[in-house]
Amino acid sequence: MSGAGAKPKKVYMLYSSGNYGWEFANLDSLQPDGGGLGLNHRGTPWPDSMLALPRGPWRIPEYLEKPKLIFDPKRKVQDIYSVDYFLFISDKMKRVLDEFAPKSCEYLLCETEFSNGKIGPTIWLCSVVDSYLNAVDVENSPLIRVTRGGGYMISGGADWCFLPDALKGAQLFRLVEYAVAIFCDQTFKDLCKENGIKGATFQQVGFLKEL
Structure with missing residues (x-):
């Protein structure tokens, strides 16, 4: 907890x-x-x-x-x-x-x-290639709309609520419902900075839901 x-x-x-x-x-x-x-x-x-x-x-x-x-x-x-x-x-x-x-x-x-x-x-x-399904608490992510096909339609912002249990500790991953994006955590962002990675941009989109 x-x-x-x-x-x-x-x-x-x-x-x-x-x-x-x-x-x-x-x-x-x-x-x-x-x-x-x-x-x-x-x-x-x-x-x-x-x-x-x-x-x-x-x-x-x-x-x-x-x-x-x-x-x-x-x-x-x-x-x-x-x-x-x-x-x-x-x-x-x-x-x-x-x-x-x-x-x-x-x-x-x-x-x-x-x-x-x-x-x-x-x-x-x-x-x-590491991908997860049902890893977002959609009810508590007001900027996400679920399409008829089950995918996500996004209206922008940083209000995604991710589910730790569904992600199983993943730190670099995709969502099946929103395949175009690649997601990561703060540790990966910091590691890129520490190693002087050039060209990487990180947009905060949400948080891991508290257990």
Whole structure:
């Protein structure tokens, strides 16, 4: 139980800041349908419900070729870039994730080069695959509306009330009902600051409900 006067633990959405400073060389040729980065289940059929677990919609697809990124040599390389449902991260960021949440992510090494022909930085495509269902107390989260399909529609703000029992101690995760976002706790935010991670942005969206 929480002690008297204990502060609720904050929960954040993880983003990247600034302009990318790179572009895809082969986005349209990664998958047979030209669907770009996309998301799939590696041949596994969708479950009966979009909200059923284990769902795994954030697994990295089996691309026809590795993503190739062309960097602008005049721009500083960040440690994290958020693109669609994925992250593109540096070796430094990957070491932080491997230490902090070794079972929460999967990775694919990208091909990179600078536009002047020089060898590019080491960049990994990263997907946060640790996901949870019914981990938000919707009745006490006034800015969340549940759609007919069971997903969340958000009107903004920092009023999410997360359920510790449902998250089972997760510190970097997704919500099945709101798959586009990546969530984390204060410990992960602090760890990124301590390690000098460049490009990470954290928006506080709520708190863990007190037990």
